[in-house]
Amino acid sequence: MKRQEHLTEVEEAAIRIRVETLKNGRYLATSPDVPGLVAEGRSISETVEIAQGVARKIVESCREHGDPLPLVFRNKRRGNREFRIPVAVS
Template sequence: MEKILHLHIEKLPEGVYLATSESVQGLIAQGRTVAETLEIARDVARKLIEAQQEDELAALPTVNDAFDYPLIIGV
């Protein structure tokens, strides 16, 4: 089962990216690129959700057959 997790990503003055989420308490991920930050955030989210109660997972929306996804590309 796939769930949707909303992340907030910001570029820090040091040049790295920081991801946090209001959906999963304690989720903080940092990477050199947006892609790396997303990969780390995905792993951290999985571990936090597994460690926390099943209620946390139930509160996240389920991925439907259609959904919007912001695609970020470098040009």
């Protein structure tokens, strides 16, 4: 029987994502923290928003199937965090 991992202790986790510009001008996000996360959008902010949704779906799928959660969702993090956010300048 598989051991079930739940998000009872961690309600929110910060994941790393990598965003690259595609040749067609769109953006593609992947995550070294969440295997299988791939998101594409028209802007960086849209791509990040889609990536957040995909990460939530991956967590839901793991929970539904009894699969272990990616490590980033199992570690409890407290304290201050620093983020870089995209800001349009034109």
